[in-house]
Amino acid sequence: MKFQDATVAEIDSIMNKAWQAFLVYRQTSLKQRADLMRSIAQEMEAAGDELIHTAMRETNLPEARLRNERARTMFQLTSYADACEAGHWLEVRIDTAVPDKGDPDLRKWQVPIGPVVVFGASNFPFAYSTAGGDTASALAAGCPVIVKAHPAHAETSEIVAKAITRAIAKANLPAGVFAHVHGVGFETGKALVTHTHTRAVGFTGSYGGGKALFDWANQRKQPIPVFAEMGSINPIFLLPGKLASSAKEAKELAALCAGSVMLGTGQFCTNPGLIVGVEGKDLDLFIEELGVAIGKATPGTMLHPGIAKAYTEKKAAALAEADVTTVAVAAVEPQINQGAPTVASATAKAFLGNPLLHQEVFGPYTLVIQCKNKEEMLGVAQHLEGQLTVSLMATDQDVIDHPEVVAAAQDICGRFILNAVPTGVRVALSMQHGGPFPATTDSRFTSVGADGIKRWVRPLSYQGWSDVLLPDALKNGNPLHLWRTINNKLTNDPL
Numbered sequence: 001m002k003f004q005d006a007t008v009a010e011i012d013s014i015m016n017k018a019w020q021a022f023l024v025y026r027q028t029s030l031k032q033r034a035d036l037m038r039s040i041a042q043e044m045e046a047a048g049d050e051l052i053h054t055a056m057r058e059t060n061l062p063e064a065r066l067r068n069e070r071a072r073t074m075f076q077l078t079s080y081a082d083a084c085e086a087g088h089w090l091e092v093r094i095d096t097a098v099p100d101k102g103d104p105d106l107r108k109w110q111v112p113i114g115p116v117v118v119f120g121a122s123n124f125p126f127a128y129s130t131a132g133g134d135t136a137s138a139l140a141a142g143c144p145v146i147v148k149a150h151p152a153h154a155e156t157s158e159i160v161a162k163a164i165t166r167a168i169a170k171a172n173l174p175a176g177v178f179a180h181v182h183g184v185g186f187e188t189g190k191a192l193v194t195h196t197h198t199r200a201v202g203f204t205g206s207y208g209g210g211k212a213l214f215d216w217a218n219q220r221k222q223p224i225p226v227f228a229e230m231g232s233i234n235p236i237f238l239l240p241g242k243l244a245s246s247a248k249e250a251k252e253l254a255a256l257c258a259g260s261v262m263l264g265t266g267q268f269c270t271n272p273g274l275i276v277g278v279e280g281k282d283l284d285l286f287i288e289e290l291g292v293a294i295g296k297a298t299p300g301t302m303l304h305p306g307i308a309k310a311y312t313e314k315k316a317a318a319l320a321e322a323d324v325t326t327v328a329v330a331a332v333e334p335q336i337n338q339g340a341p342t343v344a345s346a347t348a349k350a351f352l353g354n355p356l357l358h359q360e361v362f363g364p365y366t367l368v369i370q371c372k373n374k375e376e377m378l379g380v381a382q383h384l385e386g387q388l389t390v391s392l393m394a395t396d397q398d399v400i401d402h403p404e405v406v407a408a409a410q411d412i413c414g415r416f417i418l419n420a421v422p423t424g425v426r427v428a429l430s431m432q433h434g435g436p437f438p439a440t441t442d443s444r445f446t447s448v449g450a451d452g453i454k455r456w457v458r459p460l461s462y463q464g465w466s467d468v469l470l471p472d473a474l475k476n477g478n479p480l481h482l483w484r485t486i487n488n489k490l491t492n493d494p495l
Helices: 008-025 030-046 048-059 063-086 133-141 151-170 186-194 207-219 247-266 281-295 305-319 348-352 374-383 396-401 403-411 450-456
Strands: 093-095 106-112 116-119 145-148 178-181 200-204 226-229 236-238 274-278 324-329 342-347 365-371 387-393 413-418 457-463 484-486 489-491
Touching (some): 008 145, 030 048, 030 063, 030 151, 048 063, 116 133, 116 186, 133 145, 133 200, 133 450, 348 365, 387 403
Parallel strands (some): 116 145, 116 200, 200 226, 236 274
């Protein structure tokens, strides 16, 4: 099924309705917003097998994966609804007046910023797309959402959009609280980002796509924030003590890393595309075992032809570079639109001198970097760009013996992992899914977990207002029992 790209005139009408809806929706109670999000989750479940089978046809993802992803998306909606209703993200701060010092009464909280444009991701048709984390957190904040469907699963997006629309109608909220548009060309995205009523953007995808949105947003007369996740190679550092533990340990580590590289045909933002170790017999054994695991793998069908083509081309470009050695490729010949799992190797000197090797190859590919010593490993860590994650495979003594490597690795990531692979992102308040540029455009925020709500709000301070005129959350004795500062002391007691 083909959908027409939204015209500039249609986008203007949609954004005008979103702004009018914002004036109403921002006044809704936290419970009303939470109830809406729970209703969206129910409507997604009610979409039943049609939603799953449509996504299977469009994305080539297996049924079990899609059912799990829908369950995850529903969990996101309900857990963010709970967080919305609890209200801690409002960050209420109260400093009462001190008349003898001339200090005024001050009360601060977070308010929604306005209509949010969300760009659906290609690799997660549910969890990072139409009703995904960006949409859920923006609705929790009190912001209308305009979703641009990803062309690779446009029908799936349409079904989810209808589920959201049903939930909004049942809640008796303005229709402009949510809108859904299609657009294959860049013109649609640019019109959405540059519209005067757009107040923020959420994006998950490539560096090129995210950077274009970021640039358009900052070229506006009134610049707006863009929270873009733009890719990551998620390096794994193999510290010597861990590798030297035993041959069994090296084999188990190789199997663990191989599984992470190939999970979902390598089409996760947390896929480990780089493994760094110090050369020697222990690393040689690890590389050998990793190659065996990769060689035995079966190529998987990728999400869509565009991703398959990009994987083939970028992998070929990396493997063609001088001083890059192909360690192993899946023995089974890939069919059309399939990605063959591959592991390659290069020296630290070659890696440090070749920016091409730093680029993400989105798919089941990883590059092992062989360092002469821990000083070269430190050099690799210091020259890596911003990442979503960094993993250390290390003993406690390794961590103690390599403080500079540990510090350098910590500086470039949003999630720092010990003795585990980066694939698998838990939806929890303590999750940080975001890292220094170019992994994301703003490493201070997360796109997973209830703290993601904070992307779509801004602080507003009230000075000298009488209690009867204040928002409920700022009133004396308010019923939310929020954690707050009162005269610079943290408390959870209402005034």
